[in-house]
Amino acid sequence: MKALWKSGAAWLCLAFLLGLAATAVPQLSAQAAWEPKKPVEFVIMAGKGGGADRLARFIQGIIEKHKLSSKPFVPINKGGGSGAEALRYLKDNKGNPHVIMATLNSYYTTPLRQPGLGVDIEKFTPITRLAEDTFQLWVHSDTNINSVDDYVKAVKAAGGANWKMGGTGKGQEDSLVTGMLEKKFGIKVTYVPFKGGGTVAKQLIGKHLNSTVNNPSEQAGFWEAGKSRPLASFTPKGKLKGRFGKIPTFEELGYGAEMVYYMQRSVIAPEGIDKNVQAFYVSVFDKVYKSKEWQDYLGKKGLIPGWLTGGELTRYFVKEREAHRAMLKAAGEIK
Amino acid sequence: MEIFAHLADGFLIAFEPLNLGLVVFGCAVGLFIGAMPGLGSVNGVAILLPMTFLVPPTSAIIFLGAIYYGAMYGGAISSIMLGIPGASTAVATTFDGRPMAMQGRADEALIAAAVASFxxxxxxxxxxxLFAPPLAxxxxxxxxxxxxxxxxxxxxTFIGLGGDDIPKTFFSICIGLVMSAVGLDIVSGEPRLIFGDLxxxxxxxxxxxxAIGIYGIGEMLWTVEISKGEVMVSQATVTLARVVAGLKNLxxxxxxxxxxxxxxxxxxxLPAAGATPGSLMAYGIAKTISKDPDSFGKGNVDGVVAPESANNAASTGSMLPMxxxxxxxxxxxxxxxxxxxxWGLEPGPLLFVNHAxxxxxxxxxxxxxxxxxxxxNIGFIPVFIWVLRLPFTILAPLIFGLCVIGGYAPTRSMHDLWLMLIFGVVGYLMRKLDYPMAPAVLAIVLGPLAERSMRQTLIGSHGDITEFFVRPISGTIxxxxxxxxxxxxxxxxxxxVRHRISKTPL
Structure with missing residues (x-):
């Protein structure tokens, strides 16, 4: 408490001095690079233990380890309602330079499905896209399903009502990928939503589910331990490297090049923040991106690197949103 | 026997000077963090995480583990002393710990909490x-x-107890459940009960x-009423003889x-549960199996022991799925x-093999x-008791200040602060009308967990309720x-029936 009070008083003095300095030499302070004045809230629009959560906490670790920011980045999970909670929070924090958010694809789908939120993602400030995550179709290793063919047969034999596919919230990535499977193979499954991808993975290993479409990071540990088995990747040929590159893609198996779906891993800030502030975050994440830890993580976790920033990133967001609008319409989720 | 060899190796690591120092330091920091309302083990571990990059990974987790543990002990302190739950895991400890302190038995409650935690x-x-892998x-x-x-x-366990007024208990649970339904729907993501658009x-x-509103603010209002402005000083004392007697009573x-x-x-x-539900359930069961359930909530030492032993056990337990x-x-x-x-460690099934x-x-x-x-903890008890002997006129503003900090800190939103003050008034009124408040607290903790698991089951079974009964584990429970x-x-x-029989001869 005492330390807190002391540092509070110190800040007050500092702010006062800075104020004096600012009035004396206004042009100087305007050009100084921005630094956070207090801990930065690093909002995660998903629950704990899933791919997005692990990634954000990993990034926080890199920032701490290399001291990329004078103030810490504090991860906060706002996973409620497929990220609606987080989106609304960002909207309500217009102009706040101490809030950023790690996004996933519900960044597109949730505002489309809930126009009542009043969120327009084009207004948010783009920081960077770090990578694209991938999806695989997973089953428990105790089953004798070894290929996509076996899988389709097993689902048909069980009947869709008895085949439980687990995933994150309805209308989110996992359910869209499930929809792709259903359409392609003319099957029907029972989709059970869970709070995060980590829980979904655990439920598969506990045999409460028959299959999942987890990200590599969520199943990697279980796969290595021989508990789960990937059947195919939703990626184009040759994009994935390492261990995950050995999994056949749907395209390679002859199911067509349209069986591809990515999860974007980006960082954004609220609308109405200063150019200086934006530049600060871009430079922090640039250093994260170039760190050895990050490059190792990409390979180990089956992520595809893809640095994008500025207007290019906004254009990418808009393009993806329109693609998701079409997917949601096809799935009957929106009109 | 392999386990004991591993454990012996583990002790060699734990008793390296650096690691042992970190354990002691971590426990002390944790105790403080746990005792401060609003600063739970979550914040403590989050704040101190960066420090751990200075030491090797094993020392780092040892440090964080010690903080986590210390915080579980510390949470009981403010629950008992001030009636404000120091951490969510210690809410159940207020139910009986606070009444004990009011009766001048604070030392007894603190000792009970410390020993039960141990x-x-x-x-x-x-x-x-012994059983980590099979328990996984x-x-x-x-x-x-x-x-x-x-x-x-x-x-x-909360409804089916004799003693309490059952309709009032039921009402309290229902209120708690309604409040737990506020927020975004877990399946569709639509906002529910958000009072227009808040x-x-x-x-x-x-x-x-x-919890802070009901127990902290509500309790304070209550004390103000019964003291009617008179200066009140708790008769808390601590002597070695009392400590020994306290230990014997346990x-x-x-x-x-x-x-x-x-x-x-x-x-x-169990993933998703954690120490808070664990401690509340332990309290409920302690009351059920007690010979004297009526004395719960009025200063029964079992009501302190049950949640405190459970929350420490749960904090170790929750490391297992991790x-x-x-x-x-x-x-x-x-x-x-x-x-x-x-730190470069991959949690998962292979951690025990690759990073033994x-x-x-x-x-x-x-x-x-x-x-x-x-x-x-035991060493500090005299200090805590000294705080209790402060006159109420000094203690009350202190409690109020701590409540405000505790209500604001977790989410840092003014909305929650106003809510807490409203709950304080409601808690006071409920107490005046003799409604039990513990069931409402239990309902708001367990409500979302119950709702989610029920809906997931029913989606999976296409609305077939028998699913809960045909599976061996869930059926038995x-x-x-x-x-x-x-x-x-x-x-x-x-x-x-007995009443009627006794009446018939007349």
Whole structure:
């Protein structure tokens, strides 16, 4: 408490001095690079233990380890309602330079499905896209399903009502990928939503589910331990490297090049923040991106690197949103 | 025997000077963090995570483990002393700990809390040492139907008790459940009950806000009323003789301690549950099995022992799914998990094989942390008692200030602060009208867990309710729960019949 009070008083003095300095030499302070004045809230629009959560906490670790920011980045999970909670929070924090958010694809789908939120993602400030995550179709290793063919047969034999596919919230990535499977193979499954991808993975290993479409990071540990088995990747040929590159893609198996779906891993800030502030975050994440830890993580976790920033990133967001609008319409989720 | 060889290696690691120093330091910091309302183990671990990059990973997790452990001990302190739950895990400790302090038995309550924490911690670490891999299988066997059955059992322990006014208990649970439904729908993501369009309700009603409001503010208003402005000083004292007597008194609570420890550990290993539900359930069961359930909530030492043994046991338990499955069992372990990834350790089924020194070093240091937390805690009791002897005119503003900090800190939103003040007034009124408040607190903690698991089960079974009964684990738990719920009804009927028989001769 005492330390807190002391540092509070110190800040007050500092702010006062800075104020004096600012009035004396206004042009100087305007050009100084921005630094956070207090801990930065690093909002995660998903629950704990899933791919997005692990990634954000990993990034926080890199920032701490290399001291990329004078103030810490504090991860906060706002996973409620497929990220609606987080989106609304960002909207309500217009102009706040101490809030950023790690996004996933519900960044597109949730505002489309809930126009009542009043969120327009084009207004948010783009920081960077770090990578694209991938999806695989997973089953428990105790089953004798070894290929996509076996899988389709097993689902048909069980009947869709008895085949439980687990995933994150309805209308989110996992359910869209499930929809792709259903359409392609003319099957029907029972989709059970869970709070995060980590829980979904655990439920598969506990045999409460028959299959999942987890990200590599969520199943990697279980796969290595021989508990789960990937059947195919939703990626184009040759994009994935390492261990995950050995999994056949749907395209390679002859199911067509349209069986591809990515999860974007980006960082954004609220609308109405200063150019200086934006530049600060871009430079922090640039250093994260170039760190050895990050490059190792990409390979180990089956992520595809893809640095994008500025207007290019906004254009990418808009393009993806329109693609998701079409997917949601096809799935009957929106009109 | 291989386990003991591993454990011996672990102790060698834990007793390296650096690691042992970190254990002691971590326990002391944790104790303070736990005792400060609003600063739970989650914040403590999050704030201190960066410090851990200075030391090797094994030392880092030992440090964070010690903080986590110390915080579990510390949470009881403000619950007992000030009636403000220091952390969400210590809410159940206020139910009986605060009345004990008001009766001048604060030292007894503090000793009971410390010893119960020690027992809970010790039992859970032994269980962890011997049965970690098979218990991970148990955690896996719990799917949505089993989770729901467990929640029903928890509610049943609160309804199915003789003594309390059952309609009022039921009403209190219902109010809690309605409040737990506020926020975004877990399946569709649509906002529910947000009073028009108040975004503060999007994340639901934070349970700590409710608990601090009801127990902190409400309790203070109550004290103001009964003291009618007179200067009140608690007659708390502490002497060695009283400490020894306090320890002797605990003999009668051994059964409760064991129950709390096993239950807490078990609830802790289930992902998504964690120490808060564990401690509340232990309280409910302690009351059910007690010979004197009426005295709960009025200063029964069993009511302190049960939640305290359970929350420490659960904090060890929740490390199990984190280490073996890579899924955090509590918010704090979620942060530890983040730390492990950056240290280059991959939590999951292979951690025990690939990083045995890390796992066993952690387990051994938990033994050490448990012991040091007990010693530090007991050593500080005289200081805590001194605080209690402050006149109420000084204590009341202090409590109020701590409540405000505690209500604001977790989410840093003014919305929650206003909510907390409103709950304070409501808590005061409920107390005046003699409504039990513990069931409402339980309902707001368990409500979302129960709702989610029930809906997941029903989606999977296409609305077939028998799913809860046909599976062996969930079926058994459900039957026990239903018996507990209908037990009071049977009692009422039996009393009516007896009444009629006694009347007929006339």
């Amino acid at each position: 027992v809970g911690g010790s039992i859970s670490i032994v269980l962890f040492t 299988e148990v955690a896996l066997a719990f799917g949505p139907p089993e989770e729901f059955a467990l929640m029903v059992l928890a509610f049943a 975004p503060g309700f999007f994340h639901g009603i934070n349970f700590l806000v409710l 003999k009668g609570t051994i059964k409760t301690m064991l129950m709390g420890s096993f239950l807490g550990y078990f609830v802790g290993i 280490l073996t499955l890579g899924i955090p069992g509590s918010p704090t372990t979620a942060i530890l998990l983040g730390g492990m990834v950056i 020194d890390f796992v066993w070093g952690l387990i051994a240091s938990l033994y050490a942390a448990n012991l040091f937390a007990l010693l530090i 459900m039957v026990v729960a239903l018996i507990l719920i209908f037990l009071p009804l049977v009692n009422v009927l039996r009393n009516m």
